[in-house]
Amino acid sequence: MNFLEQYVKKHLGWSSLLVKKAYGDLQQAYRSKQQVGYTGLEQIQAYVFTRFPATYGVCVKLIKQHLLDLNIHSVLDWGSGIGTASLALNKYFENLECFLVEQDSRAKSFAAQFLKNFYPNINVYQHDDFSAVDLSIFSYSLGEVSDWQTVIDKSWNRTKYLLIIEPGTPAHFKKLIKVRDYLLAKKAYLWAPCCHAKLCPLKNDDWCHFSARIDRSKEHKNLKNASRGFENEAYSYMLFSKDPKSTDFGRVVSSPRIHGGHVDLKICTNQGEILYSTAGKSAKDYKTLKKTEWGDSIKHELL
Numbered sequence: 105m106n107f108l109e110q111y112v113k114k115h116l117g118w119s120s121l122l123v124k125k126a127y128g129d130l131q132q133a134y135r136s137k138q139q140v141g142y143t144g145l146e147q148i149q150a151y152v153f154t155r156f157p158a159t160y161g162v163c164v165k166l167i168k169q170h171l172l173d174l175n176i177h178s179v180l181d182w183g184s185g186i187g188t189a190s191l192a193l194n195k196y197f198e199n200l201e202c203f204l205v206e207q208d209s210r211a212k213s214f215a216a217q218f219l220k221n222f223y224p225n226i227n228v229y230q231h232d233d234f235s236a237v238d239l240s241i242f243s244y245s246l247g248e249v250s251d252w253q254t255v256i257d258k259s260w261n262r263t264k265y266l267l268i269i270e271p272g273t274p275a276h277f278k279k280l281i282k283v284r285d286y287l288l289a290k291k292a293y294l295w296a297p298c299c300h301a302k303l304c305p306l307k308n309d310d311w312c313h314f315s316a317r318i319d320r321s322k323e324h325k326n327l328k329n330a331s332r333g334f335e336n337e338a339y340s341y342m343l344f345s346k347d348p349k350s351t352d353f354g355r356v357v358s359s360p361r362i363h364g365g366h367v368d369l370k371i372c373t374n375q376g377e378i379l380y381s382t383a384g385k386s387a388k389d390y391k392t393l394k395k396t397e398w399g400d401s402i403k404h405e406l407l
């Protein structure tokens with residue numbers, strides 16, 4: 105069990121039957137593309153045990169990949185739900201100021217409770233009138249908003265960095281591309297995953313997404329009637345900044361195929377093209393290329 109699952113099971117009571125029913129309701133909301141509503145404590149618990157491990161895991165992965173070198177003291181966590189992104193950020197940045205914007209008052213109050221419990225020194229603000237922040241994060245929330253331009257404008261105007269994470273589906277990626285066009289037109293710098301500001305070269309049914317391996321607790325498996333001890337969470341994301349950054353690299357945009365004596369890589373280059381590269385054992389950097397993972401950046405001279 106992760107830290108939040110342990111806390112929730114210990115302090116918020118637990119009824120397998122009620123939580124399982126609440127999980128059914130959550131699934132129903134996702135399937136019918138309704139917004140996730142937390143109608144009771146059990147819904148919060150169901151989210152903690154079935155979605156939080158994945159959304160938290162993806163946030164942690166992206167923080168480690170892109171944010172650790174940045175000066176981040178304040179965060180806008182938009183559509184915070186139970187505080188997933190803020191919990192992940194506080195693991196790596198001390199004494200953060202966290203502004204939670206969340207339409208559901210029950211989820212927001214649990215977010216504040218969880219954050220204060222695990223990170224007693226942080227400041228949590230729960231009103232929509234946030235001041236300027238270092239980072240704005242939309243973790244699995246922008247897709248729920250139809251009037252996204254208004255929300256993006258408001259947060260972009262008051263932040264240095266903007267990270268948007270969405271489920272890794274073609275539909276969510278299409279929306280991210282619209283946000284990309286919108287923010288590039290506002291002179292935003294796109295730091296990742298793209299290493300260029302040209303048209304996205306992925307065509308037809310292809311879409312840019314990545315994957316995170318998430319451990320499942322016993323309760324998680326039970327709620328989902330799952331047998332495997334892990335799940336692979338597909339996600340798409342974009343990280344924007346007010347400042348430029350060197351883009352002297354390409355991005356590995358699918359899982360590398362490692363064969364007996366060679367590795368096949370699919371790279372989105374900084375020229376805005378898709379490059380299929382095969383490196384055999386005789387390649388100078390074969391050992392490095394063999395260890396490359398889906399989502400990594402890669403220096404062009406290695407290819």
Ligand SMILES: C[S@@+](CC[C@H](N)C(=O)[O-])C[C@H]1O[C@@H](n2cnc3c(N)ncnc32)[C@H](O)[C@@H]1O
Binds near residue numbers: 156184185189
């Ligand atoms: C899928 S949940 C993601 C929660 C959390 N960020 C995470 O990563 O686990 C999306 C959240 O966005 C919130 N949300 C959707 N539309 C909103 C709006 N217009 N204003 C504030 N919050 C909103 C929902 O209530 C929900 O809690």
